[in-house]
Amino acid sequence: MGTLTGRLLGSASSSFRRETRTMSTFVGLAFRSHGSPRDVLAPRSFPRLGDIGRDAVRCDVIASSVNPADVNTVEGVYPLRPAPREGGFSIGGNEGVMRVTEVGSDVRGVRVGDVCVPTKAPNLGLWAEEVIAPSTAVQVVVEGDRASAIPLEKLRDLSCLSVCFMTAERLLRDFGDLREGDFVIQNGATSAVGQAVIQLCRERRLRSINLVRDVAKSSNYLKALGGDIVTDVRNVKEVCRELGIQAKVAFNCVGGESSSALAKRLEAGGTMVTYGGMSKQPVVCPTPLMIFKNIKSVGFWLSGRDGSKCSATETEGTTSYLVEKVLEGKLGVRTSIVPFSKAMTAFTEQHEGKVVFDMAQ
Amino acid sequence: MGTLTGRLLGSASSSFRRETRTMSTFVGLAFRSHGSPRDVLAPRSFPRLGDIGRDAVRCDVIASSVNPADVNTVEGVYPLRPAPREGGFSIGGNEGVMRVTEVGSDVRGVRVGDVCVPTKAPNLGLWAEEVIAPSTAVQVVVEGDRASAIPLEKLRDLSCLSVCFMTAERLLRDFGDLREGDFVIQNGATSAVGQAVIQLCRERRLRSINLVRDVAKSSNYLKALGGDIVTDVRNVKEVCRELGIQAKVAFNCVGGESSSALAKRLEAGGTMVTYGGMSKQPVVCPTPLMIFKNIKSVGFWLSGRDGSKCSATETEGTTSYLVEKVLEGKLGVRTSIVPFSKAMTAFTEQHEGKVVFDMAQ
Numbered sequence: 001m002g003t004l005t006g007r008l009l010g011s012a013s014s015s016f017r018r019e020t021r022t023m024s025t026f027v028g029l030a031f032r033s034h035g036s037p038r039d040v041l042a043p044r045s046f047p048r049l050g051d052i053g054r055d056a057v058r059c060d061v062i063a064s065s066v067n068p069a070d071v072n073t074v075e076g077v078y079p080l081r082p083a084p085r086e087g088g089f090s091i092g093g094n095e096g097v098m099r100v101t102e103v104g105s106d107v108r109g110v111r112v113g114d115v116c117v118p119t120k121a122p123n124l125g126l127w128a129e130e131v132i133a134p135s136t137a138v139q140v141v142v143e144g145d146r147a148s149a150i151p152l153e154k155l156r157d158l159s160c161l162s163v164c165f166m167t168a169e170r171l172l173r174d175f176g177d178l179r180e181g182d183f184v185i186q187n188g189a190t191s192a193v194g195q196a197v198i199q200l201c202r203e204r205r206l207r208s209i210n211l212v213r214d215v216a217k218s219s220n221y222l223k224a225l226g227g228d229i230v231t232d233v234r235n236v237k238e239v240c241r242e243l244g245i246q247a248k249v250a251f252n253c254v255g256g257e258s259s260s261a262l263a264k265r266l267e268a269g270g271t272m273v274t275y276g277g278m279s280k281q282p283v284v285c286p287t288p289l290m291i292f293k294n295i296k297s298v299g300f301w302l303s304g305r306d307g308s309k310c311s312a313t314e315t316e317g318t319t320s321y322l323v324e325k326v327l328e329g330k331l332g333v334r335t336s337i338v339p340f341s342k343a344m345t346a347f348t349e350q351h352e353g354k355v356v357f358d359m360a361q
Numbered sequence: 362m363g364t365l366t367g368r369l370l371g372s373a374s375s376s377f378r379r380e381t382r383t384m385s386t387f388v389g390l391a392f393r394s395h396g397s398p399r400d401v402l403a404p405r406s407f408p409r410l411g412d413i414g415r416d417a418v419r420c421d422v423i424a425s426s427v428n429p430a431d432v433n434t435v436e437g438v439y440p441l442r443p444a445p446r447e448g449g450f451s452i453g454g455n456e457g458v459m460r461v462t463e464v465g466s467d468v469r470g471v472r473v474g475d476v477c478v479p480t481k482a483p484n485l486g487l488w489a490e491e492v493i494a495p496s497t498a499v500q501v502v503v504e505g506d507r508a509s510a511i512p513l514e515k516l517r518d519l520s521c522l523s524v525c526f527m528t529a530e531r532l533l534r535d536f537g538d539l540r541e542g543d544f545v546i547q548n549g550a551t552s553a554v555g556q557a558v559i560q561l562c563r564e565r566r567l568r569s570i571n572l573v574r575d576v577a578k579s580s581n582y583l584k585a586l587g588g589d590i591v592t593d594v595r596n597v598k599e600v601c602r603e604l605g606i607q608a609k610v611a612f613n614c615v616g617g618e619s620s621s622a623l624a625k626r627l628e629a630g631g632t633m634v635t636y637g638g639m640s641k642q643p644v645v646c647p648t649p650l651m652i653f654k655n656i657k658s659v660g661f662w663l664s665g666r667d668g669s670k671c672s673a674t675e676t677e678g679t680t681s682y683l684v685e686k687v688l689e690g691k692l693g694v695r696t697s698i699v700p701f702s703k704a705m706t707a708f709t710e711q712h713e714g715k716v717v718f719d720m721a722q
Contacts, residue, residue, distance in 0.1 A: 277652070286644075288638070291638070291662045293660075299650075
C-alpha cells in the first residue's frame with residue numbers, strides 16, 4: 001500500500017514505544033455544546049483517573065481517525081453521543097488504534113503493550129491521548145511482543161479498522177449473497193469505506209463499479225487498489241451497458257441523483273444499501289425499478305445492528321480477518337496524518353485523504 | 362356499500378342473463394400502436410373463434426375496470442402487454458368479471474353460467490364483450506345456480522377483485538407481519554386499492570392512516586369505509602405525533618414527497634411498500650431513517666410475483682376470501698359505471714370513482 005497512499009510519515013514512530021504516561025492530565029479534543037466542529041471543538045486537559053477499576057483497560061491512543069459520523073456527532077445530528085465527562089465536555093472520535101498501558105485485575109486476555117482497536121463503536125472518545133475502556137469494548141489485534149515489529153504505517157491503517165474497514169466488510173458479507181465474479185456498485189468510492197470495499201472485493205474476487213466525482217483524478221489510484229471500473233454518475237449507464245454488466249448490490253453513501261444512478265444499474269432483485277448520505281439528500285429510487293425489477297432499498301448502520309445480526313463472536317472474527325489483510329498490506333487507505341497538537345486543522349483546512357490524528361506529534 | 366358508493370345503476374341488469382352470443386363478431390377496445398388511450402384506442406370488431414379448444418372457456422364479460430396499469434399498458438410503459446390478435450391489435454383491460462358461455466371438453470370444475478374472474482392478471486383483454494381464456498386463467502367465484510341471486514351491484518364489485526382487491530389483500534398479508542391493532546399508513550387512499558386496504562384493515566382489526574389530496578372531500582367517505590385517520594401530507598406528522606402513533610408498514614402508490622411523508626411515520630424496522638407511482642416521481646426516503654431506523658423500501662407487483670411468493674393455491678384462497686367479503690357487502694369501491702358503447706369517454710372525460718365498463722350497455 002505504501003506506494004499508493006502518499007502517507008506523510010513523520011517523526012512519530014517513537015510514540016508507539018512511549019512509556020506509560022505519568023502526568024496527571026491528558027489532552028482530548030472535546031465539545032460541550034453541539035455545532036460546527038470548528039466552533040465548538042477544542043483541545044482540553046482532562047484529569048487522569050487514578051483507579052481504572054477491575055474490568056477496564058487504560059490505553060495510549062496511537063492514532064485516531066476523523067469520520068463523517070464523528071463530525072455529525074459533534075454537530076448533534078447523530079443519534080449516539082459520547083457520555084459527558086468533567087464539566088459536561090465530551091471527547092470526540094470513535095475509531096482508532098491504541099496501546100494498552102494498564103490492565104484491571106479481573107481482565108483476561110489483554111496485556112500491557114498489546115495493540116487494540118475498539119469493538120463495535122463504543123464511543124470511547126479516541127481523539128485523546130489516553131482512554132479508559134471496558135475490556136469488552138476493545139479487541140487486541142497485535143500482541144505486545146509482536147507489536148514492535150509492525151511499521152507505524154500499518155498501525156495507522158489499523159486506526160481505520162473498526163468503523164471504516166468493518167463497514168466495508170460487513171456490507172460485502174451481509175447483503176446480496178455475493179459470490180465470486182459478482183459485481184457490486186458503489187458511489188463515494190474515494191471515501192475510506194469506498195477504498196476498503198474495492199480492496200475487500202478484490203480479496204474475494206468480486207468486481208467493483210466505482211462512482212467518483214472526478215474520474216481523471218481518482219481513476220488510476222482506485223484501479224491500482226483493485227477497482228474494476230471507475231466512472232461517474234453521468235457515464236455509468238453507458239459504461240455498464242457497453243460491457244453488458246449489472247450489479248447485485250449497490251452501496252450508497254451519497255443519496256439523491258447518485259443513489260438513483262446506482263439503483264438503475266442493479267439486476268432484478270438487487271439491493272441498494274445506504275450507509276451514508278454525504279449529499280444530504282434523501283435516498284431516491286425510480287418507482288418502476290422497485291415495482292417491476294423488485295429492487296430493494298435498505299439501510300446499514302454498524303453501531304445500530306442488533307446482536308442477532310452480528311454477534312460479538314462474528315465481530316471479533318471479522319476484525320481478525322481485517323487485521324490480517326492490513327498486516328498483509330492488502331488493505332489500507334490514503335491518509336493525511338495530522339499531528340494531534342494541530343488537531344483543529346482537520347476541521348479548518350482541506351485535507352487530501354482520510355484524516356488520521358497522530359497522538360505522539 | 363350501496364349508500365356509500367353512489368353507483369349509477371343502469372338498466373343493464375338484464376345483461377347478466379343474456380343468452381350465449383350468436384353473432385360472428387364481438388367488440389373489443391383495442392390498440393395497435395402505443396400512445397395515449399384517447400389517441401390509439403378504439404372499439405373494434407373481432408371475429409369470434411368457432412372452436413375454443415379443449416382446455417379453454419368462453420365467457421361473456423359482464424363488467425371490466427380501468428386501472429392505471431391498463432392505461433400504462435396502452436401507453437407502452439408497462440412491462441407486460443396483451444398478445445396481439447388479428448391485424449396486430451391488442452385488446453386492453455386486465456380486470457373484470459365474466460359469465461361462462463362455453464366450456465372446452467377437458468375442462469373440469471367450470472360450467473356454463475358460472476361467474477368467474479381472471480387469476481393473477483393473465484392479460485385476457487377484458488375490455489371486450491367476449492373472451493376466450495385458458496381454464497387455468499380464470500377462477501369461478503359464483504356458481505351458475507347461485508349467480509342469478511347476486512345483485513348486479515355486487516357483480517360489478519367483483520370486477521375489481523383480481524387486481525385491486527387482490528393487491529390490497531396481498532399488501533396486508535405479505536408485509537410487516539401485521540397483527541390486530543397495528544397501524545398501516547397509505548397514500549392514494551381514495552384509489553380503488555386504497556379503499557380496499559381500508560376495508561380489509563377493518564376486517565382484520567388493523568388500523569389505517571390514510572393520506573388523501575383533499576381531506577374535506579374524502580374524509581367522511583373513507584371513515585365510513587372504516588378508515589381510522591384521514592389526513593394529508595401537510596398534516597400527517599402532527600396528527601400522528603398528537604396521537605402518539607407510528608405505522609408498521611406503509612403502502613405507497615404516489616412517490617416523491619408523499620412517499621417520504623409515509624416513511625417518516627414508520628416505526629423502527631418498518632417497511633414501505635411501493636405498488637404505484639401516480640406522481641411519476643421516484644420513491645424518496647430520508648437517509649437517516651434508512652440508516653438509523655432500519656426503514657426498508659421495497660416494491661410490490663401483483664403480476665410479477667414469482668410462484669414461491671404466492672402459489673396458485675394461495676391466490677385461489679385469497680380470491681375466495683375476497684369474494685366472501687364482497688358478497689357480505691364488506692368490500693367494494695366507489696365506481697363510475699360507463700356503458701361499453703361509450704367506452705372511450707373513460708379516457709376523454711373526468712370520472713368520479715373507479716371506471717367500470719358495463720358490457721351490456
